[in-house]
Amino acid sequence: MLNDKDAVIDQLTDLAKEVDSSDPKGAIRLTELRDAVDGGKYADAWSGHNIYNLINIDAIVNRYRVQQKIDNAIIGIDSVRNICIFLPLFFTWWAISKAIPAYYTLVTQYPKYSTTPFLQLWQGGFNNNVPWYDRLAGVAGIDVVLILFIICLTMASSIVTSIWQLQRDQKAEELRDNLAHALAGASLFLSTRNRSQPINFVDRFNTVVDNFNTVVAGLEAQMKAERVEMTQLAERQKAEFALFNAFKSSLVTSMDNISSSIRDLKQSHSVLDTTIHQLITPTQEAASQQKILLTNSSNIQQQLTRQASAQEAVVAQQKLWGEKLNTVLTTLDGTVNVAKTLAGNVAKYTDEQKDLVTQLHKEHDAQEQLVSSILKNTSSMDSIIKQIDRSVADINGVTVNMSEVARRIAAKVPV
Numbered sequence: 001m002l003n004d005k006d007a008v009i010d011q012l013t014d015l016a017k018e019v020d021s022s023d024p025k026g027a028i029r030l031t032e033l034r035d036a037v038d039g040g041k042y043a044d045a046w047s048g049h050n051i052y053n054l055i056n057i058d059a060i061v062n063r064y065r066v067q068q069k070i071d072n073a074i075i076g077i078d079s080v081r082n083i084c085i086f087l088p089l090f091f092t093w094w095a096i097s098k099a100i101p102a103y104y105t106l107v108t109q110y111p112k113y114s115t116t117p118f119l120q121l122w123q124g125g126f127n128n129n130v131p132w133y134d135r136l137a138g139v140a141g142i143d144v145v146l147i148l149f150i151i152c153l154t155m156a157s158s159i160v161t162s163i164w165q166l167q168r169d170q171k172a173e174e175l176r177d178n179l180a181h182a183l184a185g186a187s188l189f190l191s192t193r194n195r196s197q198p199i200n201f202v203d204r205f206n207t208v209v210d211n212f213n214t215v216v217a218g219l220e221a222q223m224k225a226e227r228v229e230m231t232q233l234a235e236r237q238k239a240e241f242a243l244f245n246a247f248k249s250s251l252v253t254s255m256d257n258i259s260s261s262i263r264d265l266k267q268s269h270s271v272l273d274t275t276i277h278q279l280i281t282p283t284q285e286a287a288s289q290q291k292i293l294l295t296n297s298s299n300i301q302q303q304l305t306r307q308a309s310a311q312e313a314v315v316a317q318q319k320l321w322g323e324k325l326n327t328v329l330t331t332l333d334g335t336v337n338v339a340k341t342l343a344g345n346v347a348k349y350t351d352e353q354k355d356l357v358t359q360l361h362k363e364h365d366a367q368e369q370l371v372s373s374i375l376k377n378t379s380s381m382d383s384i385i386k387q388i389d390r391s392v393a394d395i396n397g398v399t400v401n402m403s404e405v406a407r408r409i410a411a412k413v414p415v
Contacts, residue, residue: 022067
């Protein structure tokens with residue numbers, strides 16, 4: 001209430017705290033006004049001047065409106081939108097970069113496809129060698145989804161920005177009302193003080209000069225701050241305008257690509273219709289061939305029935321052969337018994353052979369002893385022969401020496 005001094009003081013205190021972050025000097029003036037209303041030393045100076053000239057409500061409200069932080073939701077939506085703007089172009093060229101090698105590979109392996117349009121092969125997945133999202137229709141569909149997503153983000157950003165701007169304006173207007181109400185109450189109390197206190201013109205003049213200097217300094221600072229804020233706002237608007245132009249150009253390019261893709265799809269659809277009409281005749285021929293195949297199948301079934309009858313006769317013949325085989329097996333059992341008896345006789349013969357082999361082993365041992373004796377005698381004979389050879393060599397040497405002596409003697413005898 002305007003007639004409640006404490007309420008006015010509390011309101012001025014709250015307003016000073018509220019605008020301190022956006023307008024510190026304005027908060028100081030509100031604090032000094034609160035002190036003046038409370039009977040401070042500058043109460044006479046405040047009461048002698050127009051409070052609305054010292055405290056500019058419009059400037060404080062404008063700074064409060066500009067200073068409010070942007071909502072994080074708006075920042076997030078704008079960031080996602082700015083990133084997604086280039087996704088359609090990126091995805092389109094990425095799909096083209098994958099389609100070109102696939103086209104080259106297909107034409108290299110199957111030269112007959114070299115005369116087929118590239119877009120038709122792309123729509124067909126290059127003979128079903130690429131997944132659906134890399135085909136022309138898939139790329140166009142994904143681009144449409146991305147563009148719709150970007151448009152939705154833009155609309156959401158605009159709506160949230162409008163709501164946030166409305167809330168900010170409401171807070172600013174509420175601040176304006178509170179400032180007007182508080183200043184009105186302060187003006188009433190200071191006017192009452194002006195009538196009840198004696199006038200000291202010198203002090204009031206000094207106070208006015210000080211307040212004037214303070215106000216001028218505050219206005220200069222406020223003007224500088226407002227210039228900086230206006231410059232920042234202008235730069236931000238330029239950046240947003242450039243971003244919007246880039247988005248517009250990319251959107252136009254994407255829409256052109258989509259329109260060309262739609263035209264290509266229409267052409268592909270017409271080609272597909274022609275192909276289907278061309279396939280009708282082969283399909284009818286295939287149906288007639290299937291009828292012929294059914295007739296042949298019935299004939300084959302009859303032949304198989306006759307073969308089954310013949311197979312039954314063969315089975316009966318095999319039964320007769322089985323009976324004869326049983327007779328043969330019985331005869332073979334008798335033969336096996338005879339063979340067992342013969343095997344017993346062979347075992348006896350084997351024992352006799354073992355005894356004979358034992359005797360042969362004994363004779364072999366005796367022969368080995370004889371051989372060893374012969375070897376010993378042979379070695380003795382070798383040593384004797386070697387001694388004889390040495391004796392013969394000695395005799396030969398003596399004979400040579402005797403011949404030499406005889407030759408020398410003959411040489412000394414005169415003729």
